[in-house]
Amino acid sequence: MSDRLVSRRGFLSSSAVLAGTALAGCSGGSASSDDTIKIGVIEDRSGNFALVGDPKHKASLLAIEEINNNGGIDGKQIEVFDPDPQSDNQRYQELTSRAIREEEVDVLWAGYSSATREAIRPTIDRNEQLYFYTTQYEGGVCDKYTFAVGPTARQQLGSVLPYLREEFGPDIYTIAADYNFGQLSADWVKVLANENDANVLGEEFIPLSETDFSSTINNIQEADPDFVMSMLVGANHTSFYEQKASAGLDVPIGTSTAMAQGYEHRRLDPPAMANIYAGVNYMEEVPTESNTGDGGFVDRYYEMYPDAPYLNEEAETNYFSTYMYKQAVEQAGTVEQPEVIDALESGISLGSERAPEAPEGETIELDGATHHVDHHMWVMRADDQHNTEAMENRKIPEQFLSNTVGCDLREETETTQYTPVDYFEEAQ
Numbered sequence: 001m002s003d004r005l006v007s008r009r010g011f012l013s014s015s016a017v018l019a020g021t022a023l024a025g026c027s028g029g030s031a032s033s034d035d036t037i038k039i040g041v042i043e044d045r046s047g048n049f050a051l052v053g054d055p056k057h058k059a060s061l062l063a064i065e066e067i068n069n070n071g072g073i074d075g076k077q078i079e080v081f082d083p084d085p086q087s088d089n090q091r092y093q094e095l096t097s098r099a100i101r102e103e104e105v106d107v108l109w110a111g112y113s114s115a116t117r118e119a120i121r122p123t124i125d126r127n128e129q130l131y132f133y134t135t136q137y138e139g140g141v142c143d144k145y146t147f148a149v150g151p152t153a154r155q156q157l158g159s160v161l162p163y164l165r166e167e168f169g170p171d172i173y174t175i176a177a178d179y180n181f182g183q184l185s186a187d188w189v190k191v192l193a194n195e196n197d198a199n200v201l202g203e204e205f206i207p208l209s210e211t212d213f214s215s216t217i218n219n220i221q222e223a224d225p226d227f228v229m230s231m232l233v234g235a236n237h238t239s240f241y242e243q244k245a246s247a248g249l250d251v252p253i254g255t256s257t258a259m260a261q262g263y264e265h266r267r268l269d270p271p272a273m274a275n276i277y278a279g280v281n282y283m284e285e286v287p288t289e290s291n292t293g294d295g296g297f298v299d300r301y302y303e304m305y306p307d308a309p310y311l312n313e314e315a316e317t318n319y320f321s322t323y324m325y326k327q328a329v330e331q332a333g334t335v336e337q338p339e340v341i342d343a344l345e346s347g348i349s350l351g352s353e354r355a356p357e358a359p360e361g362e363t364i365e366l367d368g369a370t371h372h373v374d375h376h377m378w379v380m381r382a383d384d385q386h387n388t389e390a391m392e393n394r395k396i397p398e399q400f401l402s403n404t405v406g407c408d409l410r411e412e413t414e415t416t417q418y419t420p421v422d423y424f425e426e427a428q
Helices: 050-069 089-101 114-126 153-168 180-195 214-223 239-246 297-304 313-332 337-345 400-405
Strands: 036-042 077-081 107-110 131-133 141-143 146-148 171-177 199-206 227-231 253-255 276-280 348-350 364-367 372-382 388-396 415-417
Touching: 036 050, 036 089, 036 313, 050 077, 050 297, 050 313, 089 107, 089 114, 107 114, 107 313, 114 131, 114 141, 114 146, 114 180, 114 415, 131 313, 141 146, 153 180, 153 227, 153 253, 153 276, 153 372, 153 388, 171 180, 171 214, 180 199, 180 227, 199 214, 214 239, 297 313, 313 337, 313 348
Parallel strands: 036 077, 036 107, 107 131, 131 146, 171 199, 171 227, 227 253, 253 276
Antiparallel strands: 141 415, 276 372, 348 364, 364 372, 372 388
């Protein structure tokens, strides 16, 4: 076996500290006038994450335009502070400080990767800044000021792994990016395998710079699993799918990272993505009326951006979370951030009388205790021509923080990231 079959774990766990550390004069600041609300949207339009970050920026602007055209938030028009962080974490840190201290934004959306989120979260917490993080992620962030509204690994993998176990058998081989997202996601595969009477035959952690997957493909063929769980990320790791097709590896692959974010089924030549099953809350092809129906989310997005290549998973999350913020401000009757956070923590739903249906399906709810969302989770399959089909759809709530950790930010202010290894023996 390759020397990549190493176990690891090196870092993680994060912040920990609590409130009471805000910088004097910064908390809840606002440059809003009586007629405007200022929103920060710091998303990658260039650099390594431009492919996945640019749709997030576009979808935020779509939601803002729709809201402004329909009277704004409580009668106030939205102004935007939206510099390009260029996929650079140092620049993210500088722009986050500027957004809070100089621009005095009322709310902030920022960042694609978990590494970016963790780079700016200390600044967010010191300034008690209301912050929406919208990428699907490894889970576990229990933070008073962060609303992590993308699906977690337990939600994404918890939709696709049980489906593949039922369809193909119990033996799994895991391949994942070698940083905190991939490592924690692999831990969740072990937890979910145990819960679904399955076995992890092997796991392999692959550096983000790697482009040659010949040894990985050989290792999978030797292990002969019933299916592979893949949490590869980024442009370099895309090579895996082309190389496995060239090598004739046709084992089913479950993933939380392919197709929905970087639209590999549109960018790569068939049959690279044949037999790939993605566990996602959203893809452009999700067959809901509010998404693909006449005048739905997809139509409105391409009307505004006719040359855009794809409407990805995180874009939908940026879009609907802007409407969640609108609903919270109108419920609070103010843009003062502590009051808006209280309104968000009271529980906000989309698909109700006061807010539009989320494109992923019917109603979705923000859990006030954990600041996460109960999502519609889809299992989407690509065939050998890269056509996609929805195999399954069910509502999956956030479970780790609520049921296992007991995070309740309405009762206790904290800024911690919890990990499965702290709670599950099988994740050791």
